[in-house]
Amino acid sequence: xxxxxxxxxxxxxxxxxxxxxxxxxxxxxxxxxxxxxxxxxxxxxxxxxxxxxxxxxxxxxxxxxxxxxxxxxxxxxxxxxxxxxxxxxxxxxxxxxxxxxxxxxxxxxxxxxxxxxxxxxxxxxxxxxxxxxxxxxxxxxxxxxxxxxxxxxxxxxxxxxxxxxxxxxxxxxxxxxxxxxxxxxxxxxxxxxxxxxxxxxxxxxxxxxxxxxxxxxxxxxxxxxxxxxxxxxxxxxxxxxxxxxxxxxxxxxxxxxx
Amino acid sequence: xxxxxxxxxxxxxxxxxxxxxxxxxxxxxxxxxxxxxxxxxxxxxxxxxxxxxxxxxxxxxxxxxxxxxxxxxxxxxxxxxxxxxxxxxxxxxxxxxxxxxxxxxxxxxxxxxxxxxxxxxxxxxxxxxxxxxxxxxxxxxxxxxxxxxxxxxxxxxxxxxxxxxxxxxxxxxxxxxxxxxxxxxxxxxxxxxxxxxxxxxxxxxxxxxxxxxxxxxxxxxxxxxxxxxxxxxxxxxxxxxxxxxxxxxxxxxxxxxxxxxxxxxxxxxxxxxxxxxxxxxxxxxxxxxxxxxxxxxxxxxxxxxxxxxxxxxxx
Amino acid sequence: xxxxxxxxxxxxxxxxxxxxxxxxxxxxxxxxxxxxxxxxxxxxxxxxxxxxxxxxxxxxxxxxxxxxxxxxxxxxxxxxxxxxxxxxxxxxxxxxxxxxxxxxxxxxxxxxxxxxxxxxxxxxxxxxxxxxxxxxxxxxxxxxxxxxxxxxxxxxxxxxxxxxxxxxxxxxxxxxxxxxxxxxxxxxxxxxxxxxxxxxxxxxxxxxxxxxxxxxxxxxxxxxxxxxxxxxxxxxxxxxxxxxxxxxxxxxxxxxxxxxxxxxxxxxxxxxxxxxxxxxxxxxxxxxxxxxxxxxxxxx
Ligand SMILES: Nc1ncnc2c1ncn2[C@@H]1O[C@H](COP(=O)(O)OP(=O)(O)O)[C@@H](O)[C@H]1O
Ligand SMILES: [Mg+2]
Numbered sequence: 001x002x003x004x005x006x007x008x009x010x011x012x013x014x015x016x017x018x019x020x021x022x023x024x025x026x027x028x029x030x031x032x033x034x035x036x037x038x039x040x041x042x043x044x045x046x047x048x049x050x051x052x053x054x055x056x057x058x059x060x061x062x063x064x065x066x067x068x069x070x071x072x073x074x075x076x077x078x079x080x081x082x083x084x085x086x087x088x089x090x091x092x093x094x095x096x097x098x099x100x101x102x103x104x105x106x107x108x109x110x111x112x113x114x115x116x117x118x119x120x121x122x123x124x125x126x127x128x129x130x131x132x133x134x135x136x137x138x139x140x141x142x143x144x145x146x147x148x149x150x151x152x153x154x155x156x157x158x159x160x161x162x163x164x165x166x167x168x169x170x171x172x173x174x175x176x177x178x179x180x181x182x183x184x185x186x187x188x189x190x191x192x193x194x195x196x197x198x199x200x201x202x203x204x205x206x207x208x209x210x211x212x213x214x215x216x217x218x219x220x221x222x223x224x225x226x227x228x229x230x231x232x233x234x235x236x237x238x239x240x241x242x243x244x245x246x247x248x249x250x251x252x253x254x255x256x257x258x
Numbered sequence: 259x260x261x262x263x264x265x266x267x268x269x270x271x272x273x274x275x276x277x278x279x280x281x282x283x284x285x286x287x288x289x290x291x292x293x294x295x296x297x298x299x300x301x302x303x304x305x306x307x308x309x310x311x312x313x314x315x316x317x318x319x320x321x322x323x324x325x326x327x328x329x330x331x332x333x334x335x336x337x338x339x340x341x342x343x344x345x346x347x348x349x350x351x352x353x354x355x356x357x358x359x360x361x362x363x364x365x366x367x368x369x370x371x372x373x374x375x376x377x378x379x380x381x382x383x384x385x386x387x388x389x390x391x392x393x394x395x396x397x398x399x400x401x402x403x404x405x406x407x408x409x410x411x412x413x414x415x416x417x418x419x420x421x422x423x424x425x426x427x428x429x430x431x432x433x434x435x436x437x438x439x440x441x442x443x444x445x446x447x448x449x450x451x452x453x454x455x456x457x458x459x460x461x462x463x464x465x466x467x468x469x470x471x472x473x474x475x476x477x478x479x480x481x482x483x484x485x486x487x488x489x490x491x492x493x494x495x496x497x498x499x500x501x502x503x504x505x506x507x508x509x510x511x512x513x514x515x516x517x518x519x520x521x522x523x524x525x526x527x528x529x530x531x532x533x534x535x536x537x538x539x540x541x542x543x544x545x546x547x548x549x550x551x552x553x554x555x556x557x558x559x560x561x562x563x564x565x566x567x568x569x570x571x572x573x
Numbered sequence: 574x575x576x577x578x579x580x581x582x583x584x585x586x587x588x589x590x591x592x593x594x595x596x597x598x599x600x601x602x603x604x605x606x607x608x609x610x611x612x613x614x615x616x617x618x619x620x621x622x623x624x625x626x627x628x629x630x631x632x633x634x635x636x637x638x639x640x641x642x643x644x645x646x647x648x649x650x651x652x653x654x655x656x657x658x659x660x661x662x663x664x665x666x667x668x669x670x671x672x673x674x675x676x677x678x679x680x681x682x683x684x685x686x687x688x689x690x691x692x693x694x695x696x697x698x699x700x701x702x703x704x705x706x707x708x709x710x711x712x713x714x715x716x717x718x719x720x721x722x723x724x725x726x727x728x729x730x731x732x733x734x735x736x737x738x739x740x741x742x743x744x745x746x747x748x749x750x751x752x753x754x755x756x757x758x759x760x761x762x763x764x765x766x767x768x769x770x771x772x773x774x775x776x777x778x779x780x781x782x783x784x785x786x787x788x789x790x791x792x793x794x795x796x797x798x799x800x801x802x803x804x805x806x807x808x809x810x811x812x813x814x815x816x817x818x819x820x821x822x823x824x825x826x827x828x829x830x831x832x833x834x835x836x837x838x839x840x841x842x843x844x845x846x847x848x849x850x851x852x853x854x855x856x857x858x859x860x861x862x863x864x865x866x867x868x869x870x871x872x873x
Contacts, residue, residue: 093439100436
């Protein structure tokens with residue numbers, strides 16, 4: 001059974017067809033790329049999957065369960081976590097606390113223990129603390145744990161978004177332009193970290209990225225969107241030579257290398 | 259036993275209020291004692307509103323309304339229900355009654371509103387505060403426009419401050435616990451919080467209902483301290499006063515809210531000769547604060563930057 | 574039956590007042606996403622200005638329709654300027670801060686107008702001069718339609734038509750709609766967002782002032798806190814119609830006025846003020862986007 005399956009999903013904003021008849025599957029442990037020119041509808045696909053928007057038409061299944069129309073927090077609890085293209089951290093909270101919030105659903109709900117600060121409560125805290133620090137270490141952020149998230153550099157904030165998403169213990173991770181605004185050195189590190197995460201946690205990853213080198217190197221399969229339509233699906237080497245893809249990108253007046 | 263040991267400091271602090279209260283009653287004249295008690299009540303109001311407005315980032319303008327519910331329900335309780343009980347039993351009973359009634363009112367107001375955007379809450383709670391007043395004014399059983407008197411003086415310095423300490427402790431421990439960090443996350447970015455699996459509506463309602471509960475307790479303490487209540491004590495202006503305390507103390511700072519409550523209570527008394535200008539001063543204060551120091555006096559920081567949840571205390 | 578008709582007339586007159594105030598809420602919410610708490614108090618200032626103008630200009634002793642028109646328009650102009658000033662001083666500096674900040678200053682401004690008003694105008698009720706003598710135009714059984722009721726309804730209708738014209742047919746109206754749609758895109762398109770927001774406040778405040786001046790004719794007792802409840806009710810009317818939606822605000826205002834009057838007449842006048850609250854709760858539960866509003870999604 002596929003991990004994630006979208007069938008025939010459409011969404012319009014006013015007259016604009018942001019996503020039309022989008023069908024897609026991703027199996028457990030796969031790393032798939034979603035690319036396309038700016039405004040193609042990639043982020044909207046993420047918003048549909050995570051319940052930020054509700055599809056006008058179509059079905060979305062996570063491990064066979066329909067999730068279309070569920071509230072965002074339920075979809076996350078079904079095992080889908082994401083990062084945001086326009087970073088949405090909790091800027092006034094510490095880096096560590098951002099990750100703690102990500103772990104929220106896995107913290108024991110024991111109000112009495114919390115109010116009286118029992119020994120068990122302290123033990124759980126210590127465990128949680130260690131887990132969250134481990135997640136931060138995975139993304140090279142352990143040293144910044146006690147700084148406010150808003151004070152991190154751009155690249156660090158993007159990585160913290162990933163750490164926070166991982167803390168929810170997803171089966172599927174959606175990354176929306178995780179390398180945007182990073183320098184080449186940071187991009188290399190990021191690729192290494194994503195590879196490590198995948199190996200360690202065995203999760204499926206769907207990644208939106210404009211850096212073609214990165215995408216072609218990492219992904220097993222790529223889906224290309226343009227104006228909300230799927231114009232190509234295939235292996236990186238097939239996509240590279242696909243005529244419609246080349247046309248879609250060349251047709252774009254501005255270079256999209258950011 | 260272990261529980262007692264781990265909570266020895268707060269327990270001693272609460273217990274200490276009785277000897278301190280006795281000492282104060284021997285040394286301080288009753289006017290000053292009254293101001294000191296008002297500081298405690300206002301601190302409770304400010305800290306509980308801070309949970310809603312400052313920490314969770316919602317905007318309630320109805321704290322006086324919840325205080326009124328607590329005051330009237332507890333007063334009705336002590337007059338008609340627990341009349342004749344020993345004070346040691348009657349006091350907890352009326353505090354609980356006032357607090358729970360206010361919490362219930364909070365649930366009724368919060369459920370439809372908190373699913374939606376934060377600013378709708380402002381107008382709903384404002385409306386709620388007005389309705390509560392209309393209802394009380396038209397309910398003869400609780401005195402209507404004459405007000406309600408004759409309650410036994412169940413609360414005093416010690417009970418007010420003991421409750422304030424418990425209130426601060428509960429809210430502090432809640433928002434500084436790993437689960438409670440989600441309150442702040444809701445304020446910081448609701449969509450991101452939801453995407454992390456946080457049931458944001460539930461957190462908002464929890465904050466709102468808990469805040470209302472403590473406002474109700476404050477109302478009950480107030481009613482049984484002065485022994486006579488009237489809707490004029492619970493107008494929109496009282497709500498605004500509490501909002502000013504939270505803003506002045508720094509949205510989200512618990513210690514800031516307490517300090518601001520003390521400062522404003524004392525100032526209000528000291529500037530009694532300016533009574534006619536009090537609300538004008540408050541309004542200008544609100545505007546100027548927002549324009550020049552939007553973080554309040556302490557910003558989001560606590561006076562101690564001590565974190566209960568951190569490697570230091572977790573061990 | 575007669576009584577019902579009579580109450581409907583009263584309700585419509587009140588509804589027209591609410592509608593005028595609600596339009597201001599909806600306009601400001603449209604461009605700034607702000608509940609302008611001070612709006613109800615601008616309505617109060619409108620009534621007060623009309624009161625003082627009527628006395629200064631001598632129309633209080635020599636009532637005339639012309640006099641009323643002059644008083645009405647001057648009050649609208651003054652409050653229009655007041656609205657622009659409020660925006661400039663209290664809201665503009667906070668535009669890029671969390672929305673909560675603006676909401677707090679809005680409450681501050683509201684209180685300043687209310688309690689400053691008590692200082693400046695005096696806390697006691699004033700009696701609005703009879704600028705136009707009340708006559709019954711139409712009488713059928715017990716139903717009376719006074720010229721004042723008709724005037725309130727007609728002037729409100731006229732102002733709404735003017736507003737509609739401005740919004741749909743003029744350049745500045747187009748700009749207001751564009752800014753409501755998107756701040757950033759509008760400024761990229763060369764629209765001066767600041768000007769548009771100022772204009773929005775001027776128009777909204779002028780409409781509230783008109784409501785204030787007309788309310789003086791029907792209910793002559795005016796005082797500095799008179800704007801609080803109508804302000805809340807008009808806001809609820811705007812939410813009922815779908816906040817941001819102009820025809821919605823008008824319909825919401827009328828529904829509010831009629832419902833409230835009927836409840837007061839047939840049920841209990843003490844709970845008249847509770848109607849708005851109940852309507853608000855029901856709308857938020859059943860149809861949060863309001864009757865005519867569209868569900869908007871935040872762009873993520
Ligand atoms: N909430 C919204 N309201 C209106 N239009 C939207 C909204 N979200 C996205 N769009 C539009 O949908 C199209 C696709 O956007 P998006 O999915 O963000 O593209 P991208 O592929 O660059 O991520 C764009 O034209 C965008 O303007
Ligand atoms: Mg995008």
